[in-house]
Amino acid sequence: MSxxxxxxxxxxxxxxxxxxxxxxxxxxxxxxxDAEFLLDFLSKELGAYYYNRGLYDAQAVLNAKLEDVQDAIYQLEQRTEFRR
Incomplete structure (x- = not known):
């Protein structure tokens, strides 16, 4: 992370x-x-925690969307004699 x-x-x-x-x-x-100094300190020391939380939230949203896509693909699947 930069x-x-x-x-x-x-x-x-x-x-x-x-x-x-x-x-x-x-x-x-x-x-x-002083406010700029505090902002720089918070960004350096705490920024990664908030950044990571944002990544976790984005990953959760993406996983939910991927499950939707998997369900949509499953619904399109045609029945055959082959079983998974």
Whole structure:
């Protein structure tokens, strides 16, 4: 897995969200530099956990779709004297 990176616009939005959280929930002001530093830390240290969870969720969706495809193929199968 490569490092998790965000575009300039995405990072700015996330930084504002971090600042808003600190202000509203913790009643503390946090500057842009500190919020960016926190975002970088969280991305580096925790990002892989969220990334992996996303992969697991995607795999579960894909497996469900593959089961649907297998069922559809089974329904198309014609009866013959051969058994599986």
């Amino acid at each position: 490092d998790i990176t965000f575009s300039k616009e995405e990072k700015a939005l996330i930084v504002r969200k971090i600042q808003g959280y600190f202000s509203e929930e913790l009643n503390q002001q946090i500057g842009q530099f």
